[in-house]
Amino acid sequence: MPWILKKECIACKKCVKRCPADAISMSKGKAVIDDHMCIYCGKCVKVCPVHAVLKDKEKVELDVETNIRSFRKKMKKHKGPAPKSRMLKGELKLLERQKKIIQGTIKELRRF
């Protein structure tokens, strides 16, 4: 599944023309992928001249970095080791819950 980094998109529309599934359109001067139309061919990744279309793996790495940065920011607001440790536990619980929801959804979808 490709992802578009909006801030990098220069609106050249090459990906729109190249997409065989009509899954990409322009919105507010940026390319947007319709997840429901995409057939995961990867042509948009190859055609983009400014590397604004990311592969799944790249997007995952980027999101992990963003999450860690945001968590570090939150941690800075809490003074002392005890609140920080509680916060970390809370964050991990939240992520575990989200993981279970996603895993449960994937399991059910695989039965379709």
Ligand code: SF4
């Ligand atoms: S991966 Fe293929 S189908 Fe999906 S948006 Fe890119 S060009 Fe279109």
Ligand code: SF4
């Ligand atoms: S090819 Fe890249 S720069 Fe051009 S419209 Fe698509 S995402 Fe934007």
